Amino acid sequence: MSSENDFLYILPELTLIIGALVALLIAGFKGKKSVGFVANFGLGLMVLAAIISFFLPAEVVRVFNGLVINDSYSIYMKILTLFGAAATLLMIKNFLQSRKLDQPEFIVLLIFATVGMMFMISANNLLTLYLGIELQSLSLYILAAFNRSSTKATESGLKYFILGALSSGMLLFGMSYIYGFTGSTSFDLIAQNLSENGSSMGVIFGLTLMSAGLMFKISAVPFHMWTPDVYEGAPTPVTAFFATAPKVAAMAMIIRVLYSPFIDISADWQQIVVFVAIASMVLGGFAGIAQNNIKRLMAYSSIAHMGYALVGLAAFSEAGTSVKAVILYMSVYLITTLGVFACILAMKRSGDSFEKISDLAGMWRNHPIIAISLTIFMFSLTGMPPFAGFFAKFYVFSAAVNEGLWLLAVVGVLASVVGAYYYLRIIKVIYFDESKEPFDKMAIELKIVLGFATIFTLIFTFFPSTLLELAQNAAQSLN
């Protein structure tokens, strides 16, 4: 049975849950007026949860009868997710009024989504994983459709919901096979069973179905169809959230599933990951070219980046270098994407938002600092040295090459050359196109996030050791 000590290890989640319930009460009594306060409150909760996570003992502990696991991997990923969620919340809290999202429930749902992500990261049982995913996804479906007076937002919410439900179905179907053929839903017991008996047809079948469900959550090809439409249709603040924290949490969950219960049948899942990685990189590279809407472009960009991260995952090695590379990649992706969305959110003229790439024209003349930051992010996303994105890609590809997966590395580099076209096109539009009217003054919160992301992307090259060490620790605790 569970002891009181167990609660210590889910203290960050508990903080968020209790805080969200309090926020819900405030929302119920105060109504729309309280949205600003609730946003600040939620931000405080996330920071508090991150601080608590930071001070959690980093040893490997299984709590609640082994349903949840705490190790330095889960701590690192949780802090990263919380950071992403908090930064998004910081950026969007001024936008809630103008976007008809001015209900405090918005913040409450965002907090619940974050709780779901944290349980996904620290799941040590198929059911914990599933419940975490559902908690996160259900909140995200609602957030996507939150602006219900907009048909586009409603459509995107409905689309996301139906496809998400389908992927949940596949995930559960796969889980039932895994349970039937290994006799357990616990990651430890599945791993034990697989190391003793090896894989069987049923396990592979279940693993494939489960991967399909999990890959949907990181929008990897061929389960990416929803991404561009949902990103475009959802209100921009929601899109900023979709592109950051949930992606990190879902990738963390995939790493956990593949490296913890299924580590002994890595040969079986490696093919799946290799295929998905190649398909995502290529599609993300080519399909982004034709986009005019910057949110759609970011959707294809995120598809491609998930492909690159999966390259590292496919390069399975006992030493944990591959996991380290993926963790690093996701950290850099998160921070760079936050920066890009800070710029997208700043694209406002007298209160109205713009999301066409052509609206960025001549930004260099009106807003040189934002323009330079956006340039840095675009170079980083392309993978140009000396920006952070280059090193992230470098570690991922070198992990692949070390394991002899030349094909992956070559396709990856070629796909990033193709993808460079659309990133560089944005830079061209910023500097060389006919200047348009200036945008509104940037909110201070956006400036904070933008400044942090810019500085990180710039100086990561010179001080990579701290983050590398943390990633290394996290990766090692998985084995």
Next chain:
Amino acid sequence: MVAGIFFYIFAIFLIASAIMVISARNPVYAVFFLILGFFNATGLFILLGAEFLAMILLMVYVGAVMVLFLFVVMMIDIDFKELSKGFLQYAPIGTLVGVILLAEIIMVVGGYVYDAETVRSAAVPIPDVNTVSNLEAFGLLLYGEYVFFIELAGLILLVALIGAVVLTLKTGSKALRQDIATQVARTPATAIEMVSVKSGQAFSTNDTIKMNKRD
């Protein structure tokens, strides 16, 4: 022996009603056959000694889900002839997908070996039926071993609740809201009107409209 006979009765009726569910032309019949199917499945559960599961199946599926189904089927007018128009067009590819899926599932299930080791490594050993009642075994697992899941599922339900409210709640002048103050302030004088109706004549609707206008 008796249990065996009942098993076959339940199983045959279950399969037969399942076939009827997908072949019935009238959707209302299909729903009723589904209910029949659930009743037979309940019988199978009782034969297995899982009386709690049996009752849950009856209450949740027949009592709640199927009633909802019936509501939906009876309320919306679906033209099934219209829906199945393109059926023949998609039949070949549909059959192909179905056959492949069937072959895969046969391969998977055919490869299943009843392994005593697997059963022993099950997450939670099944308690002896003679020592613990069905309900107790469930309760011990759900609220002891897996209480964490119950709490997490509760959070998901809460999110669903919040979502249902924020996505549908109407505010502003168009919303039809209950105004409690006005209701309480009504007196017999404003709420009731005495009308003398001549015998042999119906109370004309025109009078009602006039009355409402006066309010």
